[in-house]
Amino acid sequence: MTDTAVQFNPFDPGFLEDPYAQYRALREQDPVHQSPLGAWMLFRYADVVDLVRGRHSVEERNANPGPMAALIEQIEQQVLAELPGAERRRPRSILNLDPPDHTRLRRLVAKAFTPKVMEGLRPRIQQLVDGYLDAAAERGEVDVIADLAFPLPFQVISDMLGMPDSDRDQLRQWSSLVVRNLDPVFDPEMIKTIAEAGIRMRAFIDEAIEWKRTNRADDLLTALLDAEDDGDVLSAEELSDQVALLFIAGHETTVNLIGNGTLALVRDRAQLERLRDDPGLDATAVDELLRYDSPVQMTRRILLEDVEYGGHRLEAGTLVLGCLGSANRDPEHWGDDAEQLRVDRTDAGGHVSFGGGVHHCLGAHLARIEGQVAIGTLIRRFPDLELAGDTPTNGRINLRGREAIPVTLG
DSSP, X not given: OOOOSOOOOTTSTTXXXXXXXXXXXXXXXXXXXXXXXXXXXXXSHHHHHHHHHSSOBOXXXXXXXXXXXXXXXXXXXXXXXXXXXXXXXXXXXXXXXOTTHHHHHHHHHHGGGOHHHHHTTHHHXXXXXXXXXXXXXXXXXXXXXXIIITHHHHHHHHXXXXXXXXXXXXHHHHHHHHGGGXXXXXXXXXXXXXXXHHHHHHHHHHHHHHHHHTSOOSXXXXXXXXXXXXXXXXXXXXXXXXXXXXXXXXXXXXXXXXXXXXXXXXXXXXXXXXXXXOGGGHHHHHHHHHHHSOSSOEEEEEOSSOEEETTEEEOTTOEEEEXXXXXXXXXXXXXXXXXXXXXXXXXXXXXXXXXXXXXXXXXXXXXXXXXXXXXXXXHHHSTTOEEOSOOOBOSOSSSOOXXXXXXXXX
């Protein structure tokens, strides 16, 4: 472990509220850092870009076992053994696969996420946002998370997939628990709760797939079923895993983009007014909001060969975490105002919030459109909106966001 006074500590009492001071200290004092949790971590922009664009692995089977990983694995196995229907298997979503498997699966899905197709969704996204804000106007107040940031991407991805009508609040609860697997979890009770949510979410996905077999339409889930039926590349597990990933990732990260972005603007009135008065800045501003407070804070890779970072020789099989949130504020790349929000930052699109390389976020263009429409419409329709209460965090380290953002509309 690195001999340094500064350590990555996501359990520090102030970390969830504001991790950026800790990132800054690590970036300045120990930018290639072996954390107490076992993984090596990169905090500089150049190193993170090199990591996400490199020919590394995302498959756990290529990682060298470590004591912390072994402990988590032991706890998980004990918990899963007690749960009916629980199973430990290799994930088959594109998020967890290397080429060539990743390439063929992504190719099936990518045609539904082209910029042209995504732009075609803009009118529907605007219609949804207007409807949510109509309801908010009648009340005179809104919780940006519950009333806008969550329902919008949830409905959009449900429409794209052609999912059956379902209990949105229940699915939100399950989804929020499932993504806790992206954080280090040592509490057996929480591991059990996450596993139970995963079982229920998978049962819902499998039922939706069976429903779709007799309710086909011009949607993504039907297209994936047809690929499977044609004997292409989708096994039953691959189909289920792809749908689960698209459904969960299709809304969880965008919730944080809209929520974190709105909160940043409300806290910086000058920047809010700058954007409010110039709709031409919408695209640039959303990229700047993604840079300033990334919806996904970290990404992981497993080295397939020895690599040197910052004078440290990391062996093949090493798990390396690229800290996207830190890279996005590295003054070596962004300049002396890297810690400041600036909605007219012309190079904001160089952020790494969507990762990079073959695993660059499939839904990046969709997320940008949803952010542009939701945030732009909100601040122009209600130019005097103000915070109306506390904004508790969602309790997550990686998919860091807010549980609620109450605002008055003025």
